[in-house]
Amino acid sequence: MPLYLDPDELRGTPGPHLDLIGAMAFRAAGAAQRLGVFEALLGGPLPVADLAARTGTGPAGLVVLLDALVSFGYLERAPGPAYANSPMAADLLDRRAPWTYAPALAFWQDLLAELWDGLEESVRTGRPQADFYAWLEERPDTLADFQAMLDGMAAARAPLVAEAVPDPGERLLDLGGGHARHSIALCRAHPRLTATVVDLPNALAGGRARVAEAGLGDRVTLLPGDLAEVDLGSGYDTALLFNLCHGFDEAGNRALFKRVAGALRPGGRVLVLESFADLPPGTPAAAEAFVRAFSLNLAVTQGGRIHAFGEVAGWLADAGFGGIERRPLQGTDELLVARLEAP
Numbered sequence: 001m002p003l004y005l006d007p008d009e010l011r012g013t014p015g016p017h018l019d020l021i022g023a024m025a026f027r028a029a030g031a032a033q034r035l036g037v038f039e040a041l042l043g044g045p046l047p048v049a050d051l052a053a054r055t056g057t058g059p060a061g062l063v064v065l066l067d068a069l070v071s072f073g074y075l076e077r078a079p080g081p082a083y084a085n086s087p088m089a090a091d092l093l094d095r096r097a098p099w100t101y102a103p104a105l106a107f108w109q110d111l112l113a114e115l116w117d118g119l120e121e122s123v124r125t126g127r128p129q130a131d132f133y134a135w136l137e138e139r140p141d142t143l144a145d146f147q148a149m150l151d152g153m154a155a156a157r158a159p160l161v162a163e164a165v166p167d168p169g170e171r172l173l174d175l176g177g178g179h180a181r182h183s184i185a186l187c188r189a190h191p192r193l194t195a196t197v198v199d200l201p202n203a204l205a206g207g208r209a210r211v212a213e214a215g216l217g218d219r220v221t222l223l224p225g226d227l228a229e230v231d232l233g234s235g236y237d238t239a240l241l242f243n244l245c246h247g248f249d250e251a252g253n254r255a256l257f258k259r260v261a262g263a264l265r266p267g268g269r270v271l272v273l274e275s276f277a278d279l280p281p282g283t284p285a286a287a288e289a290f291v292r293a294f295s296l297n298l299a300v301t302q303g304g305r306i307h308a309f310g311e312v313a314g315w316l317a318d319a320g321f322g323g324i325e326r327r328p329l330q331g332t333d334e335l336l337v338a339r340l341e342a343p
């Protein structure tokens with residue numbers, strides 16, 4: 001969290017107390033975002049009265065939130081007296097910026113507030129307490145934030161993926177590829193390539209706009225539907241399963257891999273992008289903590305988890321894939337590459 005402590009203060013403060021502050025700071029930052037505080041301050045510092053008028057709040061309540069946000073590192077005091085976005089907030093929470101944390105902050109606020117209540121029950125039963133994608137479909141704003149967050153992360157990965165896939169063939173299947181970022185990048189890099197992006201109907205909204213913007217409507221087809229049921233077609237050279245397997249348990253992944261094997265030509269390749277539970281050596285503590293927390297989130301919200309590389313490789317081998325390789329991509333993101341063996 002943006003509460004920067006020197007090593008002595010860090011050692012002298014109980015860990016759960018720091019977590020308590022972090023939980024309240026996260027909630028307060030989410031409230032400020034929903035009220036429009038960071039957005040109102042993008043034009044420069046404002047006195048409390050002006051900020052209250054801009055955000056439809058009362059100055060007495062607002063000032064308590066603002067003072068808390070100053071100590072959490074989101075805001076600063078400015079002459080006037082006034083309040084300003086801190087450099088961190090100005091840098092990370094501006095929705096107009098090409099890379100922004102704003103959709104992630106909004107999405108995780110909604111998710112933790114609404115779906116983590118059943119955590120203990122999930123741990124007791126080993127079953128999820130929610131249907132994450134059904135929940136998202138009922139919340140268009142949260143779904144838009146979720147897809148914008150994924151799109152931002154994919155934009156950073158797309159050049160690395162394009163480099164890692166120098167020969168995708170001529171037909172690409174992008175499963176759960178909603179924002180279409182990877183299909184677009186690969187079609188741009190390979191002029192003979194066409195792509196089919198499969199995702200849930202409303203998750204394709206961003207992809208539809210992006211494909212039109214890229215002028216690739218004749219080469220990128222968007223196929224709405226549940227990937228467990230929709231007709232995927234056949235004869236593809238390459239299938240992308242990016243950040244998808246973690247949403248399913250073993251049975252779900254085995255069923256998915258069978259469908260992928262049915263859609264690829266013999267010798268076709270599958271690329272699985274994931275963080276694996278057996279993390280790369282030297283993974284920094286914050287990155288490891290996020291992967292473990294994310295796995296917990298998957299368990300409570302959709303019955304998935306972060307799987308180990310060997311588990312995924314084993315399910316793929318059982319579905320007829322061979323030549324399985326593990327390649328680093330970026331941070332904890334890795335690629336599993338496998339070929340469909342001839343029957």
Ligand SMILES: C[S@@+](CC[C@H](N)C(=O)[O-])C[C@H]1O[C@@H](n2cnc3c(N)ncnc32)[C@H](O)[C@@H]1O
Pocket residue numbers: 133150151154175176177178179198199200203225226227228241242243244247
């Ligand atoms: C975590 S996101 C990954 C998105 C993208 N592949 C990436 O790496 O940026 C998972 C995607 O799979 C889609 N998805 C999940 N379950 C699905 C299902 N049963 N049928 C179709 N799409 C699904 C979601 O809507 C979402 O777009």
